[in-house]
Amino acid sequence: MSNYPANFRYTKEHEWVLVEGDTGAVGITDHAQSELGDIVYVDLPQVGSTMTQGETFGSVESVKAVSDLYAPISGEVTAINDSLAKSPEKLNSDPHGEAWLVKVKLTHPDEIQHLLSAEDYQSYIEG
Amino acid sequence: MVSKVTPHLSQNEPLLFERSSPGKKGYQLPPLDVPSVDPAGALGAGNVRGELKGFPEVSEVETIRHFTRLSTWNYAIDLGLYPLGSCTMKYNPRVNEAAARVEGLAWGHPYQPESLAQGAMEIMAVLERYLAEITGMDAVTLQPAAGAHGEFTGILLMRACLESRGDARSAILVPDSSHGTNPATARMCGYEVVNVKSTSRGLVDMEHFRSLLNPSVAGIMITNPNTLGLFEENISEITRLLHDNGSLVYMDGANMNALAGVSRPGDFGIDVMHLNLHKTFSTPHGGGGPGAGPVAVKRVLEPYLPTPRIVLKDGTYRYDDNLPESIGKVRAFYGNFGVFVRALAYILAHGSDLRNATMDALLNANYLRAGIEPYYDLPYKDRSLHEVVFSDAIQTKLGVKTGDIAKRLIDYGFHPYTTSFPLIVPGAMMIEPTETEGKQELDLFIDAMASIAKEAEENPDLVRNAPHSTRVKRVDEVTAARKPIVRWEAAANDQ
Numbered sequence: 001m002s003n004y005p006a007n008f009r010y011t012k013e014h015e016w017v018l019v020e021g022d023t024g025a026v027g028i029t030d031h032a033q034s035e036l037g038d039i040v041y042v043d044l045p046q047v048g049s050t051m052t053q054g055e056t057f058g059s060v061e062s063v064k065a066v067s068d069l070y071a072p073i074s075g076e077v078t079a080i081n082d083s084l085a086k087s088p089e090k091l092n093s094d095p096h097g098e099a100w101l102v103k104v105k106l107t108h109p110d111e112i113q114h115l116l117s118a119e120d121y122q123s124y125i126e127g
Numbered sequence: 128m129v130s131k132v133t134p135h136l137s138q139n140e141p142l143l144f145e146r147s148s149p150g151k152k153g154y155q156l157p158p159l160d161v162p163s164v165d166p167a168g169a170l171g172a173g174n175v176r177g178e179l180k181g182f183p184e185v186s187e188v189e190t191i192r193h194f195t196r197l198s199t200w201n202y203a204i205d206l207g208l209y210p211l212g213s214c215t216m217k218y219n220p221r222v223n224e225a226a227a228r229v230e231g232l233a234w235g236h237p238y239q240p241e242s243l244a245q246g247a248m249e250i251m252a253v254l255e256r257y258l259a260e261i262t263g264m265d266a267v268t269l270q271p272a273a274g275a276h277g278e279f280t281g282i283l284l285m286r287a288c289l290e291s292r293g294d295a296r297s298a299i300l301v302p303d304s305s306h307g308t309n310p311a312t313a314r315m316c317g318y319e320v321v322n323v324k325s326t327s328r329g330l331v332d333m334e335h336f337r338s339l340l341n342p343s344v345a346g347i348m349i350t351n352p353n354t355l356g357l358f359e360e361n362i363s364e365i366t367r368l369l370h371d372n373g374s375l376v377y378m379d380g381a382n383m384n385a386l387a388g389v390s391r392p393g394d395f396g397i398d399v400m401h402l403n404l405h406k407t408f409s410t411p412h413g414g415g416g417p418g419a420g421p422v423a424v425k426r427v428l429e430p431y432l433p434t435p436r437i438v439l440k441d442g443t444y445r446y447d448d449n450l451p452e453s454i455g456k457v458r459a460f461y462g463n464f465g466v467f468v469r470a471l472a473y474i475l476a477h478g479s480d481l482r483n484a485t486m487d488a489l490l491n492a493n494y495l496r497a498g499i500e501p502y503y504d505l506p507y508k509d510r511s512l513h514e515v516v517f518s519d520a521i522q523t524k525l526g527v528k529t530g531d532i533a534k535r536l537i538d539y540g541f542h543p544y545t546t547s548f549p550l551i552v553p554g555a556m557m558i559e560p561t562e563t564e565g566k567q568e569l570d571l572f573i574d575a576m577a578s579i580a581k582e583a584e585e586n587p588d589l590v591r592n593a594p595h596s597t598r599v600k601r602v603d604e605v606t607a608a609r610k611p612i613v614r615w616e617a618a619a620n621d622q
Binding site: 035038040041061063064065088089 | 546547548550553604605608609
């Protein structure tokens, strides 16, 4: 059983967000990386662009397929994880830590109410 | 040292770059019989290409041997079953090739005057008419060069029609079981993609579909039968609801080989669709192509078809470019003509028996399904048409995945099936035998699949490390994708 951090919030599309103050770090879940298989490429938005909850903001490519990334929360992108361009395998080895995707300045912090807790996400993927 | 100790059949083949030695040539030019001109002076130095570093220099016979040797490594439909689901790899009857090689057709030139190209033009006009009849549509363009090109053309036609009504609208519905090219096409044509969910039976979820209908919906791109090989049983209701919504209906005709001669998309409400001549109509596929993706439309879309269109007037065929509402050309000249000849030959050879080819394709798919089902998980159990999608759910528990089983099939002498597609089936194994195969070949394939299922239980490493019998063992596709080397470079000590 995977360990889903309790301070993260999750989407049914298998992204997570960690909100601290008015910023959020966004990534994909351990379940997502396990379903995708070996990840070989990540397409991330540019710093300064905006993302909207529920809409795509990039994609991840594994040896099996290209999958869209859905924004768990709306905001302006303040940083992207450049290291994933060279080492996409980090998304397989440490999806909840080193392999965060983007950091955003939240524009609608209330949206977090619509996301799943670790417990709810766990039962969602096991259901 | 003896450097050649293996016969060519098992000998590895170096790159052409590695065969190069300075000064070798594969051509001979006659002496220059006009005054020599300095290209830099005539064209400007910036337009003159410099020498390419490491460009291979080889003789003609070395070039021929290199590519001929490589060609002996290929697996082909002429060697055995090619069960790639969704790709419809069927036999290319030799009579098609004979027709395409008739001198006047093989050497026809697109700049030939109309008066000297009447035969070729008649072939295209007749093929258009037959395709319209088979699909139940009103008019056809043969121009698009392949399926995705046909999709692009078709959605541009929809957009042109909607724009003429004053509202191009903004969204295209795409079922989540669709071909990956469908959402890509919608985006290329400037539309937002809205996914329609599938039910647990693998068909369009009607409740979800209805909830998505609103005045922003330009249309749907639907594949029927869908990528699970299932007929969308609500298709008439789906097309009626879209028409009531002022939307148009695009059908991806990649799976038309399951319908030809049995059911006509035009009769169940489709407005525009493409056909893959290299799938349904047996023309060569892949590297042996080129392909062709004709687009068939109902009257409402005919004014927008690409120029030129072939018209028959007073017993003479001519090209009509005077079509003011047309979206314009989508391909140089008239499309891939040689493919049209082969497709027409296939249709004429079958005549009204085209239906039998379709029924045989369905029979073969269902025969394989019944033979394989005892060993593999079948997630969607409705009756299959021309292809069937299993999953690796049973074998995954043993650590063996769809890609492993596919690679093990190579050791049994078969081309792998389609892996990991459609995306709504985790670990998909998509199998399409086509009407080409007889019972013997199908039985061999079933035996191979059964044997691999047993191996997965008894010796999973054997399957995980397959293929074992090939010249090149399993390639490291992860590293190849993560750290691709896309250009040959001479080793430092060779320079």
